[in-house]
Amino acid sequence: MSKTSLGRLGGWMESIFPERQLYIRSGTETHGYVLSPGKQLVLMVLVSALITWLAISTGFTLFFAANHGAGSENQMRMMKAQSERWIADRQARLDMATNQATANSGSLEQLAKTVENRHQGLVTLLKDFKGVPGAMAALAPTPIDDSLPPVERIYSVRAEQERMVAQAEVFAKTRAEKLRLAYRLAGLNPQAFAGSGTGSPLTSSKDNKVLASFLGVDEDFAERIRNAAMDLSDMRGLQNNAERIPFGRPTVGTRETSGFGVRFDPFNHRPKMHSGQDFSGAYLTPIYSTAPGIISYVGVRTGYGNVVEIDHGNGFKTRYAHLASAAVRSGQRVAVDQRIASMGNTGRSTGTHLHYEVWQNGRPQNPARFLKAGDYVQQN
Secondary structure, three states, X not given: OOHHXXXXXXXXXXXXXXXXXXXXEEOXXXXXXXXXXXXXXXXXXXXXXXXXXXHHHHHHHHHHHHHHHHXXXXXXXXXXXXXXXXXXXXXXXXXXXXXXXXXXXXXXXXXXXXXXXXXXHHHHHHHHOOOOOOHHHHOOOOXXXXXXXXXXXXXXXXXXXXXXXXXXHXXXXXXXXXXXXXXXXXXXXXXXXXXXXXXXXXXXXXXHHHHHHHHOOOHHHHHHHHHHHXXXXXXXXXXXXXXXXXXXXXXXXXXXXXXXXXXXXXXXXXXEEEOOEEEEOOOOOEEEOOOOEEEEEEEEEOOOEEEEEEEEEOOXXXXXXXXXXXXXXXXXXXXXXXXXXXXXXXXXXXXXXEEEEEEEOOEEEOHHHHHHHHHHHHHO
């Protein structure tokens, strides 16, 4: 910068900030200060900066205060809206509870009626189980706690009904399956002997809707009752027929020897069909009927010696040979396990034993299968 310019700047500063003298008196002393144009300029700059900072700070403070006021107002509005929503929600729940309370009496009456109808259906079903071994213990109801409130007792009774019908289903189906297995062990078709049990109104209807209407229960419960009744009907049919099929044992405490099938004849040592099962025992060992029936023959048959034959019905017959003596007469009705003869050694025999045959529809069957099936029935 030239001297001329510096001179002009200095003159400008002196015209705006002329030199000033400042006297300060303290007690008896007086101090003097000289404020040159440069010092005045620096002081003015500092004062201007301070005023600017104060102005900016004050502006920001006012701005944030204004925004904070607006935010508080918004927050108040939000809290008010949320409170109104809570009040509306509580009112809606109160209305719903009121409506439910109004309809509760009808609902409870309907539930009680449903439980009562289900009970009648169960009573009808359990009557069909009367006399079935093990049914009373398996289907015994569980006591309901009398201390429960009425509504809870109703629901407890309904749950107990569900349990009992499920137990009835399982009980009938399990016993029916065991009997079916016994028939298969004997080489018989279970379907030919099932379904002939005692008739029941629960099995007479083929439509679940009709049964549900008859019992006054829902279709699902009606179907379950009907299924249990059908399995029970099959079980009764299988059981009733099994009691007339020769599943019993003709002797007790004896040893099984020659079985059913081709064997070497003990006399000529040639292959020959052996159509029965032999039991070896002491002389005069008791011989028992393996199923109820009517004595169809008592006498002597070639090769068999003294013989007793029993007609059990349904195409089944049994023959007991090589007997020492008979304890029954022709035409006599006998029960299962009734003594009919004594073991001997008559006819074409090599020693004291019983020759036992089972016939079905004129054809000899393997007695061992019937013995095995009978043992299974007795065990179950």
